[in-house]
Amino acid sequence: MSTPADFDERYRRVGEPAMVRAERSVLGADYGAISYTTRAQADRLARLLELAPGRLLLDIGSGAGWPGIYLAASTGCRVVLTDVPREGLLVAKQRMADDGVEGGALVASGTALPLRDGSFDAVTNSDVFC
Amino acid sequence: MLKPGGRLAFFVITFAEGLTAEQKVWAGGHSPEQIDAGPGYPALLVAAGFDDYAVTDVSDAYAETVDDWIAAWDAEFVEIEALVGVEEFSDRQVRLRRAADAARQGLRRRYLITAVLL
Numbered sequence: 001m002s003t004p005a006d007f008d009e010r011y012r013r014v015g016e017p018a019m020v021r022a023e024r025s026v027l028g029a030d031y032g033a034i035s036y037t038t039r040a041q042a043d044r045l046a047r048l049l050e051l052a053p054g055r056l057l058l059d060i061g062s063g064a065g066w067p068g069i070y071l072a073a074s075t076g077c078r079v080v081l082t083d084v085p086r087e088g089l090l091v092a093k094q095r096m097a098d099d100g101v102e103g104g105a106l107v108a109s110g111t112a113l114p115l116r117d118g119s120f121d122a123v124t125n126s127d128v129f130c
Numbered sequence: 131m132l133k134p135g136g137r138l139a140f141f142v143i144t145f146a147e148g149l150t151a152e153q154k155v156w157a158g159g160h161s162p163e164q165i166d167a168g169p170g171y172p173a174l175l176v177a178a179g180f181d182d183y184a185v186t187d188v189s190d191a192y193a194e195t196v197d198d199w200i201a202a203w204d205a206e207f208v209e210i211e212a213l214v215g216v217e218e219f220s221d222r223q224v225r226l227r228r229a230a231d232a233a234r235q236g237l238r239r240r241y242l243i244t245a246v247l248l
Contacts, residue, residue: 018206019210026202036143048137117131118131121132122137
């Protein structure tokens with residue numbers, strides 16, 4: 001099982017050129033993810049979730065922002081990212097600012113989210129609730 | 131958290147039903163490690179007030195993506211091994227190969243699950 005220190009170390013590698021090249025070649029994206037959700041699958045999520053400007057998406061277990069930030073950037077929706085490792089969310093917040101994406105990032109476990117019922121138009125996660 | 135009519139879409143990696151503990155250890159040899167929920171999601175979604183759910187098996191694409199990660203790290207071997215260390219690099223590649231094999235053998239599955247909140 002990965003420890004918080006493992007995640008911290010992993011997120012410190014985000015942006016390293018070799019990691020970026022590897023991620024781009026596999027996923028078609030560069031969000032510092034080690035994910036199995038490809039860009040084509042993320043686009044499928046956008047359609048299934050009917051994301052569009054004015055809608056609010058929750059990405060649970062977002063890591064450094066893949067695919068939540070991408071979904072927001074590509075559809076115009078707003079996004080709230082949640083995860084436990086703080087380091088990943090710090091990377092994500094910077095990426096949201098760089099990409100001009102509206103929303104926020106929250107350190108919280110998916111099993112106890114401090115969010116109001118009825119707040120979101122769409123919810124997603126990738127391989128977190130297993 | 132969802133509004134009525136809100137949409138849920140997520141990917142999940144899980145084991146095939148009926149695996150022994152030994153098979154699960156073999157098939158689950160890489161993150162995310164917490165992969166023992168089984169295919170019971172539709173019942174859980176209905177109980178939580180969701181409707182119009184669908185479960186799509188994307189295991190073949192998952193196995194291909196795992197293969198792609200293995201190849202991508204091998205292609206960047208010198209730089210990535212310097213970043214993560216010899217042991218982590220080797221362990222990860224071994225675990226991913228086992229995961230891809232498990233997916234091809236039907237022991238490890240990835241699903242796309244969608245539903246709408248009533």
